Each structure stands twice: as structure tokens, then as C-alpha cells.
Amino acid sequence: MSDPLAPGPGAGHLVAEPAVIEARGLVKRFGDLTAVDGVDFAVAPGEAFGFLGPNGAGKSSTMRMIGAVSPVTAGHLRVLGRDPATEGDVIRARLGVVPQEDTLDTELTVEENLLIYGRYFDLPRAVIRERTDELLAFVQLTDRRRSRVEPLSGGMKRRLTIARSLINQPELLLLDEPTTGLDPQARHLVWDRLYRLKQRGVTLVVTTHYMDEAEQLCDRLVVMDQARIVAEGSPRELIAAHVSREVLELRFSPDEQQEAVARLDGLAKRVEPLPDRVLVYTDDADRAAAEVTERGLLPTSVVVRRATLEDVFLRLTGRSLVE
Amino acid sequence: MVAPALRVMEVHARGYRRTWRSNVVTTFLNPVLFLLAMGMGLGTLVDRGGGPAALAGGDYLAFLAPGLLAATAMQTAAGDASFPVMAGMKWMKTYHAALATPVSARDLAHGLLAWTTVRLLMTTAVFTIVMAIFGALSLPRGLLAILPATLTGMAFAAPIAAYASGLENDYGLSSMFRFVIVPLFLFSGTFFPIGQLPDWIEPLAYLTPSWHGVELTRATALGTAPAWPAAVHVAYLVLWLAVGTVAVGRGFSRRLVR
Ligand SMILES: Nc1ncnc2c1ncn2[C@@H]1O[C@H](COP(=O)(O)OP(=O)(O)OP(=O)(O)O)[C@@H](O)[C@H]1O
Ligand SMILES: [Mg+2]
Numbered sequence: 389m390s391d392p393l394a395p396g397p398g399a400g401h402l403v404a405e406p407a408v409i410e411a412r413g414l415v416k417r418f419g420d421l422t423a424v425d426g427v428d429f430a431v432a433p434g435e436a437f438g439f440l441g442p443n444g445a446g447k448s449s450t451m452r453m454i455g456a457v458s459p460v461t462a463g464h465l466r467v468l469g470r471d472p473a474t475e476g477d478v479i480r481a482r483l484g485v486v487p488q489e490d491t492l493d494t495e496l497t498v499e500e501n502l503l504i505y506g507r508y509f510d511l512p513r514a515v516i517r518e519r520t521d522e523l524l525a526f527v528q529l530t531d532r533r534r535s536r537v538e539p540l541s542g543g544m545k546r547r548l549t550i551a552r553s554l555i556n557q558p559e560l561l562l563l564d565e566p567t568t569g570l571d572p573q574a575r576h577l578v579w580d581r582l583y584r585l586k587q588r589g590v591t592l593v594v595t596t597h598y599m600d601e602a603e604q605l606c607d608r609l610v611v612m613d614q615a616r617i618v619a620e621g622s623p624r625e626l627i628a629a630h631v632s633r634e635v636l637e638l639r640f641s642p643d644e645q646q647e648a649v650a651r652l653d654g655l656a657k658r659v660e661p662l663p664d665r666v667l668v669y670t671d672d673a674d675r676a677a678a679e680v681t682e683r684g685l686l687p688t689s690v691v692v693r694r695a696t697l698e699d700v701f702l703r704l705t706g707r708s709l710v711e
Numbered sequence: 712m713v714a715p716a717l718r719v720m721e722v723h724a725r726g727y728r729r730t731w732r733s734n735v736v737t738t739f740l741n742p743v744l745f746l747l748a749m750g751m752g753l754g755t756l757v758d759r760g761g762g763p764a765a766l767a768g769g770d771y772l773a774f775l776a777p778g779l780l781a782a783t784a785m786q787t788a789a790g791d792a793s794f795p796v797m798a799g800m801k802w803m804k805t806y807h808a809a810l811a812t813p814v815s816a817r818d819l820a821h822g823l824l825a826w827t828t829v830r831l832l833m834t835t836a837v838f839t840i841v842m843a844i845f846g847a848l849s850l851p852r853g854l855l856a857i858l859p860a861t862l863t864g865m866a867f868a869a870p871i872a873a874y875a876s877g878l879e880n881d882y883g884l885s886s887m888f889r890f891v892i893v894p895l896f897l898f899s900g901t902f903f904p905i906g907q908l909p910d911w912i913e914p915l916a917y918l919t920p921s922w923h924g925v926e927l928t929r930a931t932a933l934g935t936a937p938a939w940p941a942a943v944h945v946a947y948l949v950l951w952l953a954v955g956t957v958a959v960g961r962g963f964s965r966r967l968v969r
Contacts, residue, residue: 418969455811457807457810457811457968458968458969459968476815477715477813477814477815478813480811480812480813481812481813483811485811487807487808487811489804489807490804491803491804491805491807491808491811492803492805492808493726493803493805493808494803495726495729495730495803496725496726496729500725500729503725504722504725504726505808505812507718507721507722507725508715508718508719508722508809508812508813508814509812509813510713510715510718510813552808556812
């Protein structure tokens with residue numbers, strides 16, 4: 389088992405143990421559109437692996453290929469040591485999937501959704517019933533057991549989808565934006581549950597737009613942009629490799645920002661103006677803040693913080709810059 | 712170990728257990744109303760006018776009942792093989808949920824057909840018994856008609872499910888009901904022999920599975936000889952079912968596996 393506190397394998401995608409997922413030159417095309425353009429990655433047993441990336445980067449397309457529901461256009465893919473093209477059903481029997489969009493049968497009740505899903509796996513009814521008790525308790529939906537799904541809140545449906553994905557006790561769990569649309573409390577519940585699954589040895593693959601989620605959950609992650617992987621590593625490694633240790637966040641009144649940015653020139657390794665604030669990447673943010681004052685600038689607010697994955701993401705995809 | 716398509720069938724059956732009440736009206740009450748209005752109302756006039764001599768069965772009600780049975784099977788099958796497919800693929804995406812399990816698109820298609828068969832057997836059985844209570848069909852012979860009626864329904868279910876799997880929205884389904892199913896319901900020899908149709912239309916009726924189904928079902932229920940040899944009627948219906956079954960497997964795969 390990989391130690392979650394140990395640094396990930398870093399550059400290169402070689403994993404010592406036989407990989408749970410192994411992709412080389414993986415390509416997915418929809419007609420003329422290339423959704424995934426030759427990506428390489430490997431996921432080790434017990435690892436929590438993340439895909440980050442802006443909308444349309446190709447995360448879901450990659451997840452669907454791993455889930456053996458979307459045929460690979462080109463390249464090499466092995467999941468649990470098998471080829472999805474020829475042994476998709478065997479792979480899927482050992483997978484749990486939380487798709488980006490809910491696919492619950494809203495006319496049925498909570499427990500009926502688990503029952504029919506379990507039946508698709510050919511699990512005996514008694515086994516499903518037993519696991520239903522556990523799983524509903526696990527996602528705190530026991531009291532909604534006999535409710536129809538239709539009127540449940542978005543967060544409850546998401547939790548039910550997570551419970552459903554566990555009905556076959558999967559070795560590998562694919563979660564495509566598991567907490568999108570959840571309130572903070574529900575998100576923390578989901579994180580906690582995923583962490584427990586990881587403790588039990590379940591391999592997790594997660595896509596997310598939440599940087600805090602990626603930092604919390606993932607041992608290692610890749611950043612995808614425009615169908616390609618643009619960076620790979622543990623959250624710590626990515627921060628070290630792509631941004632400085634600390635960040636100085638400055639806000640100016642909107643009409644003054646442009647001029648202020650010009651006068652910040654040379655202050656630090658990198659100065660990134662965003663629409664509403666300026667990020668100064670530096671290894672000593674306090675020093676930089678002092679220099680801002682020395683240069684006679686008067687920001688409306690000054691925040692010194694550690695660099696996060698958000699900064700890595702911004703740096704690599706340039707995403708919030710265009711938004 | 713239960714074959715995946717049968718597990719899909721089981722899941723349909725579970726869904727049906729929750730929703731059957733809302734289906735009762737369309738699949739069951741409608742034909743009973745037809746039977747009352749046409750069979751007993753109109754039938755009295757037909758019988759008085761000396762028509763029955765030209766009708767298999769001797770009186771209008773006896774002529775109508777098996778035709779209605781086959782036509783109802785067609786209509787039920789068309790309903791089951793169309794809107795639920797749309798729901799599974801687009802509205803609720805429940806088919807996508809199933810595809811994340813060992814079940815394949817082909818299993819989904821064939822499971823749907825298997826379930827539709829079971830449902831048609833149940834529907835036509837209940838319908839036959841109700842008609843027998845009205846004196847429109849005689850038992851036990853009438854029960855035999857369940858089989859050709861179900862086959863008629865399946866000759867529609869398979870190609871319709873294939874057609875539905877290629878649609879982006881349900882307009883195509885409304886049109887199908889309006890321009891195909893309703894005319895076939897009326898003009899396949901259900902309410903009157905197709906000999907009454909204009910001569911140039913009559914051959915068109917031979918192409919429809921519904922005419923073959925109605926003929927076969929009526930001959931079975933009444934113990935009379937069908938228009939063509941029974942084997943030809945059966946073969947034609949089986950042909951539609953077989954081609955439809957291949958098409959629906961491909962249609963589901965094309966639509967769902969991307
Ligand atoms: N079934 C499909 N048919 C055609 N194009 C598709 C299909 N699925 C995805 N695409 C396209 O592939 C590209 C990548 O989409 P994908 O859903 O993988 O992105 P994503 O990274 O998951 O984005 P998001 O964060 O918005 O979920 C997009 O341009 C999308 O339009
Ligand atoms: Mg996505």
C-alpha cells in the first residue's frame with residue numbers, strides 16, 4: 389500500500405506495484421473533436437488520484453473510458469489489469485461509479501434504487517438488503533429510505549448516488565465531481581466518507597473543480613487542459629514546481645489597478661493581475677508587502693497566504709484570467 | 712447467475728410494480744370502452760343490417776373482440792417500447808446507470824424486449840378474460856389467442872424501440888402514434904375486414920404486421936381458418952420481430968456507447 393503521507397512518485401508515471409489503472413497515449417475523439425489527446429497516467433492500488441481541469445478539458449471523457457462505458461479511440465488502457473475493450477463487463481463488476489450527472493430512477497424510492505442497481509450486479513436480494521442498511525447509514529439517508537427520489541434535494545441525490553456506487557463493494561471508485569452542488573456540511577460528510585473508503589484500501593479516482601477538495605482528498609493529481617495533461621504530482625509537489633511558497637493578494641480600486649500593476653514590476657518572480665485582485669508570487673510575502681508600501685502604493689486590502697492548488701491551476705490553465 | 716438481459720427484465724418488472732396503476736387506464740380501460748361502444752353499440756346495428764354473414768365469428772362482437780385484442784397488444788407494445796426508452800436514454804438517464812454495471816447496451820435492449828413480452832402476455836390475458844366476461848370471447852379457446860396477440864405486439868415493440876433509440880426528442884414518437892399506430896389500429900381489419908377498404912389500399916394492409924396479427928389472432932380465437940396460411944402470418948410477424956431485435960441491439964449500442 390502506498391503511504392498517503394509519502395510523496396507521490398512524481399515525474400514519470402511508473403508505479404512500483406501493478407497499477408490499478410494504466411493509460412498510455414490515451415485518445416478519445418468524438419467525430420472531429422478530440423476530447424482526450426494522448427494522456428499518460430498510472431494509478432496505484434489504494435491511491436487517491438485526482439483530475440483537475442477547466443470545463444471541457446476532457447476529465448469526464450477520461451473517466452468514462454476508465455469506467456469501460458466509452459470505447460477508447462486510440463492508445464493503451466488497462467483497468468484492474470484488464471482491457472476495457474474486451475473485458476468491460478468484468479471491469480465494471482469491480483468498479484463503483486459516481487457519474488457527473490445523476491442517473492437515479494426518480495420514480496422509485498431510495499431503497500429501490502439500490503435494489504435495482506444491486507440486481508444489475510446480480511447480487512442476491514438478501515445481500516443487497518443488508519448492504520442497503522449499511523450504505524444508507526454511511527451517507528446519512530436512513531430516514532429517507534422509503535422516500536421517492538424525485539423530491540430529494542440535490543445533495544441527497546448525490547449522496548444516494550455515492551451509496552449506490554458502493555453496492556458491489558468496489559475495489560476502484562470513480563467519482564466525477566462528487567460534491568458539486570453540495571452545501572459545505574454535505575461536502576465534508578462526503579470527504580469524510582471517501583477518506584474512510586480509502587482507509588479500507590479502496591482506490592479512488594476523483595475529478596473536481598474544488599481545489600480544497602483536491603488538496604484534502606488526493607495523494608496525487610493531474611491537471612488537464614484542452615485534452616492534455618499539463619502537470620502531475622502530489623498537491624505539495626505541484627505547488628513547489630509551479631508557484632512560489634507564498635502569495636501576496638492585493639486589491640486596488642478598479643480604476644487604479646492597472647497603474648498599480650505597472651508599478652509592481654520587478655517586485656517578485658511573478659505578478660498576476662486578475663480582474664478583481666493582483667496576485668504576487670513570492671517566497672517572502674511579508675517582505676513583498678512591505679515593499680509595496682515602500683513604493684508608495686495603497687491597496688485597499690493586503691492578504692498574505694500560502695500558495696494553494698488554486699494558484700497552480702490558475703498558472704497552468706490561465707483559467708480565471710479569461711473569465 | 713442470471714443472464715444480464717433477464718436482470719434488466721427484472722428491473723423493468725420492479726418499476727412496473729410501482730407504476731402499473733397509471734397504465735391501467737390506457738392499456739385496459741380504453742379497449743373495454745371500445746368494446747362497449749363499438750361491439751355492443753355499433754354491433755347491434757351491424758348485426759341487424761345483415762352484416763354478420765360476411766364476418767368471421769357470426770356476430771360483430773365475436774368478430775371485433777380478437778381484433779381488438781391484437782390491436783391493443785400492438786398499442787401497448789408501442790407505448791412500452793417508446794417513451795420508456797426515451798426516459799432511459801435522455802430524461803432520467805437510467806440506462807446510463809445500468810451501463811456502469813456489467814450490463815451492456817445490448818442487454819438493455821434485449822431485457823426491454825423480454826419485459827415487453829411478459830407484459831403483453833399479462834395484458835392480453837387479463838383482456839381476454841374481461842372480454843370473456845362480456846361474452847365477446849369464448850373460453851378456453853380465447854386464451855390461445857394470447858399467443859398470437861403477444862407476437863403481434865412484439866413485431867411492433869422491437870422495431871419501435873430501435874426507432875426510439877435513434878431519436879433526439881419525443882416529437883418523433885408523437886408522430887409515430889398519430890400517423891402509424893392509430894391508423895393501423897383502425898385499418899388492420901380490427902373493426903371491419905380489409906376487403907371493405909378501397910382496392911388500392913388493400914395490398915398495403917398486407918404489408919403491415921398488424922393485419923397479419925389481427926388475422927392470426929382472430930382465427931385462433933374463433934377456431935376459423937385465417938386469410939392466408941397461419942404459418943405465413945406467423946413467419947411475417949417473426950420476421951419483423953427478428954429484424955427489430957437485431958436493430959434494437961445495434962440502435963442501443965450506437966446511441967449509448969460513445
Ligand atoms: N458524447 C459526446 N459527444 C460529443 N462530444 C462530447 C461528448 N462527450 C464529451 N464531448 C466533448 O468532449 C470535450 C471534453 O468533455 P468532457 O465532458 O470530458 O470535459 P470535462 O473536463 O469533464 O468538463 P466539465 O468540467 O465541464 O465536466 C468537450 O468539448 C465536450 O463537448
Ligand atoms: Mg465533466
